[in-house]
Amino acid sequence: MRLPRGVRTTIRLTDRVAPALVARVALYLWCRPAGARRPAPIPGGTRWTLPVGAGHVVGQTWGSGPRVYLVHGWGGHRGQLAAFVEPLVAAGYEVVAFDALSHGESGPGAFGPRQSTLPEMAETLASVVAAHGAAHAVVTHSFGGTTTTLAILDGLTAARVALVAPMADPLPYTRDLAAVLGFGEPTRQRFLALMARRSDRPLTDFDVARGVETHDGPLPVALVVHDTQDKEAHLADGERLARSWPGARLVTTTGLGHRRILRDPDVVAEVVAHVTAP
Incomplete structure (x- = not known):
């Protein structure tokens, strides 16, 4: 800031x-997400709008098959995860991406324009999944990893989750x-x-690393990807979350930072391989 x-x-x-x-x-x-208010959507797909609470969420869907949800981070938008769409669709999956409330093209959340909270983002993911169908996997970035993990602890189910540059505890x-x-x-x-x-x-509740460590129910198979030079989400967060999550695998990169990691071909391939693994 x-x-x-x-x-x-x-x-x-x-x-x-x-x-x-x-x-x-x-x-x-x-509680004020920073970033582009009206970023360009990902090319192609079917655009949709979903009422959530007193607002509405805008998203897109591509392909058919088991569903993979893409979840952006705080101040982000669905376009930041565009690199994952084509390879997942080619592998036979339906991909669902959306802008959280008070982010991107979506409307304001419960606390007004440009205001949101971690629980609101987690509840929005749950609402999108309820509307579009069960998740095979969720691919997340940054704070989206925190909100997705909170949603999982609250009962959201998925077979696999990929957490790119996550925060373990805000x-x-x-x-x-x-x-x-x-x-x-x-x-x-x-x-x-x-x-x-x-x-x-x-x-x-926001310490999701501790949450998964003490959770007494099933958890998705997790992949954590983090860059050693990330200046926004500390590498220690990714390491802690991977240690806490039973069976999680940690992959580190160097020099990609917090956002370029989403466009790196090796990272995209690693995430897609995790999502599509038998």
Whole structure:
């Protein structure tokens, strides 16, 4: 997150006299997906719109066969996973991709334009799967791995899941937000309380690595792919999630970063091989 000159100083000074106000600002920024508002859709396929809650989700479907869902990350859109569509369709799968609420072409979520939460994204995936049919596999990127894992812990079923550059637990990243904005630990705790109230879930639910480690039900066969130089989702997240997930396999790359990893031919081939494995 880049701030205009002087903003951090203003927030730091305001934190001394009005920490509740700063906590509300932090909540707004944390729940605000950054990125392209109207990115170009993936070529081809059948475009669809699905009512979800008070809003609507826009997506596309290609091919026929067992269904593979593509789930983008925070501030992302379905077009970022375009490289997976053609090889999966060629392998005999139906591919379903969509923009989460308050992302891409989809409408606002329950908290208004450009606002969303992890649980809302997880519930949106569950709604899309309920409408389009059972998932054979889910291919995810970044925060989409977190939301998909939360959905799985909440009962979503799939045979396989591929987690590209996932976050194991978003909460440690709130310390990064505090450092960037310049507010202290007491205000961070206020912000976490506001976030728990908005999400209507205990914050421990967001530690999905711990969730899969203690889960007493079946889990999909998991592949975790992470770049050693990822500056947005820490490599330690991918490593921790792979360790926690029973039977998961970790594949690392170097030099692809957080987004180019989605277009790398070797990564695409690795993910497709995982999805299509017997």
